[in-house]
Amino acid sequence: MTNATMTRPDRTAGTPSPPVSLAGIPFGRLLRVEWRKATDTRAARWLLILVAASTVGMMLAPVLAPAKIDQTYSSYLGFAGVGLSILLPVVSILTLTSEWSQRTVLTTFTQEPRRSRVINAKVAVSLLLAAAAVVFGGLVTAAGLGAAAASGRELDANLNLGVVLGYLLYVLLNVLMGVALGALFHNSAAAIALSFALPAAFAVLGYAVSSLAEWIDSSTTFEWVLQGEWSGHLPQITVSVAVWVAIPLAAGLFRTLRREIN
Helix, strand or coil: CCCCCCCCCCCCCCCCCCCCCCCCCCCCHHHHHHHHHHCCCCHHHHHHHHHHHHHHHHHHHHHCCCCCCCCCCHHHHHHHHHHHHHHHHHHHHHHHHHHHHHHCHHEEEEEEEEHHHHHHHHHHHHHHHHHHHHHHHHHHHHHHHHHHHHCCCCCCCCHHHHCCCCCCCHHHHHHHHHHHHHHHCCCCHHEEEEEEEHHHHHHHHHHCCHHHHHCCCHHHHHHHHHHHHCCCCCCCCCCHHHHHHHHHHHHHHHHHHHHHHH
8 A cells, every 4th residue: 555645845946936026016006096086986076076166156256246356367366276275175185084084094005015105196196186176277267267358348467477376386285285184184074174173263363363363374374375475475474384284294194104003
């Protein structure tokens, strides 16, 4: 009787194991995934529709009330910027909080353990949405100016590089403020509520202590950015950007990188 014996193949002598890729998921793929998360859900689509609707709605103000609102190119562009800033930061908040609120963070960070790459993809998507919103706001402004001109009114073509740059930065700063709050709080409801409550609270504080208004009230400092009024206001704008964007964003990124996943 012959006993059959089984021997394990020697991995050192046989075919080597497949090499482990150190490159991870390509950043382009991460970007596409995060773009779909930010735009391809029912909530995101409705939010983006509301962003567009609020921008168009704000543009109706100078078109329909020419006697009360300055009929200038920069005024129309400013209304477009304000319309975009109402709900667009909410989209960027959800981009940063969706993983934690929907409890998919374990899956995401298992697929890509380097959290910084995921965060970079989310921030990049928020900036791409801001860029698309800026273009959309420009088109809405052009349509509003066209409608105003068709009605026979005179418009002051006072656009310059400073005003256009201010419009771009205004939208970008509002989006980054949403990114910062989302990264800091990891909770959609809390971050969205605070995105509306905190600026209002600081505005009241600035009203009570007038010397602080020019430094911590984002509605004041960001308005200067939107209007391109940099002269004499650059220190206040810098402090406000640090308070509302830079510091919370840095703290939020640190927390995201260090937080334990349950």
